[in-house]
Amino acid sequence: MNPSRTEDxxxxxxxxFALKWCDITPPANIYHRMWGAAKHERATGIHRPLRATVTIFAPMEGSERQILLALDHCVMGATEHANLVAKAAEIGCVAKEEILVVFSHTHGAGLMGLDRANLPGGDLIPPYLQSLGEKAGALIRDAIASLQPAGIVYGRGKCSLATHRDFWDGKQFVCGHNPGVPADDTVIVARVTDDAGQMLASIVNYACHPTTLAWENTLISPDYIGAMRELVERDTGAPCLFLQGASGELGPREGFVGDTAVADRNGRELGYAALSALTSLPAAGTTFVYAGPVVSGATLGSWKHQSIDLAEKATWKLQRWHEPLKYRPGQPTIEQTQAELDQFKAAEAAARAAGDETRAADCRAMAERKTRLLHRLHQLPRGETYPLQVVLWHVGDAIWLGVQGESYSLLQTELRRRFPDKIILIATIAADWGASYLPPRELYETGIYQESIAVVAAGSLEQLIEAVTERITVNV
Known part of the structure; x- marks a missing residue:
């Protein structure tokens, strides 16, 4: 018989490592309409505050570093994102290439687009975005000054908050809870401590659209992330960074509501799952080893925590690139989209004049859909391919991946299947939203919402997986 493993x-x-955060809650009456079906334009109050978090990772020696700027917002357009990064880099005295903006993807924070400036509450957007860049730059500057040696210990947990959301109702695909279809329930957690064992931060990486709150909600909200963060921070006494995983087809079982209590309940569900995984983690710089038999009523196996060589966990490799993904054939043109927008606006006006409020609401929602498409088309990079921003950094036993666009969960499940001995943290919704969704190849031309608005061709998600795999393999 082969002996059992003697190390766990x-x-x-x-x-x-360094982490700094600040409050970025916008004015309570700012333009807020995130949902096509919403009847309001301005927010009416605050559910929970929004947060910006700057986290910096750097090798023990050398000048390289990766700066994560995590925002409690949904998405940003290319212009808004470029302005934000430029201002943050200028104030933080860093290169723009060092900053990766990642979004929690809450749909309750409002749509912060400069094209909304003429709408009710939209006049507050430009100064808000200006202040956001200034605050981000100050956080970067403070975080750089606070960099210190740290140990990061990782764990895995499970949470059933996220469910599959590509639902066929017998006539059409709708975006909503799809019971009976498996969903990735993986929670990745990390505990960061200094050399004295003091906890510096926790990190929670989970894939689930923050769409608890929808068109009936009029409050600025981080959605479930707010209550999750509150719970984890109360228990650990340290700030918590949330990273949105690959959640293209994943959303909360109970969502699309206006009740903030549901968002808080969803957040506590994830928070307790994260705390369970965090609680099980041993001290950094140790491993669990078999210490030998102890004769008792039965002969017992004794285990102990033992120090390890820290240099083995300090390996570092940082890679940044733009993956060229082919544009989808038959992309709608700006002229075509503008014409459709004008038609829906005219139809809405006609429906209201006729007293048909249901038809008017549908036309208003479709007009909003076309407005967003038009905004994206104006900002898409020219050429035959979309340059998808990807950042990959390998630190010790962990692989950190930040990637633009809304990938389906296949991205994370397949990478974790291919590299089972590595812990892989994946932050999607990075940079600007121009890339839109990255569904699996087989879902194209099915009429599912995510593929219907995808701007890159079928096979793009698979190409991304292969590109990341190749770069990980070189360093494993």
Missing amino acids: PTPQSRCR
């Missing part, structure tokens, strides 16, 4: 290691990293 916990994945970990050693690097220089």
Whole structure:
């Protein structure tokens, strides 16, 4: 008989680390309409505050670093994102290429687009975005000054908050809870401590659209992330960074409501799952080893925590690139989209004049859909391919991936299947939203919402997976 394993290691990293955060809650009456079906334009109050978090990772030696700017917002257009990064880099005294903006993807924070400036509450958007860049830059500056050696210990948990949301109602696909179809329930957590064992931060990586709150909600809200963060921080005494995973087809079982209590309940569900995984983690810089038999009523196997060589966990490799994804054939033109927008606006006006409020609401929602498409088409990079922004950094036992667009969960499940001995944290909804959704190849031409608005061709998600795999393989 082969002997049992005598070591049960916990994945970990050693690097220089810093985390700083601040409140970025916009004015309570700012333009807020995120949903086509929403009847309001301005927010009417605050559910929970929004947050910006800057996290910096750097090797123990050398000048490289990766700056994550995590925002409690849904998405940003290319212009808004470029302005934000430029201002943050200028104030933070860093190169723009070092900053990766990632979004929690809450749909309750409002749509912060400069094209909304003429709408009710929209006049507050330009100064808000200006202040956001200034605050981000100050956070970067403070975080750089706070960089220190740290140990990061990782764990895995499970949470049933996320469910599959590509639902066939017998006539059409709708975006909503689809019971009976498996959904990725993986929660990845990380605990960051300094060399004295003091906790610096926790990190929660989970894939689930923050769409608890929808068209009936008029309050600015981080959705479930707010209550999750509150719970974890209350227990750990340290700030918590949330990273949205690959959630293209994943959303909360109970969502699309106006009741903030549901968002808080969803957040607590994830928070307790994260705390369960965090609680099980051993001290950084240790491994769990077999210490030998102890004769008792039965002969017992004794285990102990033992120090490890920290240098083994300090390996570092940072890669940044733009993956060229072919544009989808038959992309709608700006002229075509503008004509359709004008038609829906005219139809809405006619329906209201006729007293048909249901028809008017539908036309208003479709007009909003065309407005967003038009905004995206104006900002798409020219050429035959979309340059998808990707950042990959390998630190000790962990692989961190930040990637633009809304990938289906296949991105994370397949990478974790291919590299089972590595802990892989994936932050999607990075940079601007121009890339839109990345569904699997087989879902194209099915009429599912995500593929219907995808701007890149079938096979793009698979190409991304292969590109990331190739770069990970070189360093494993």
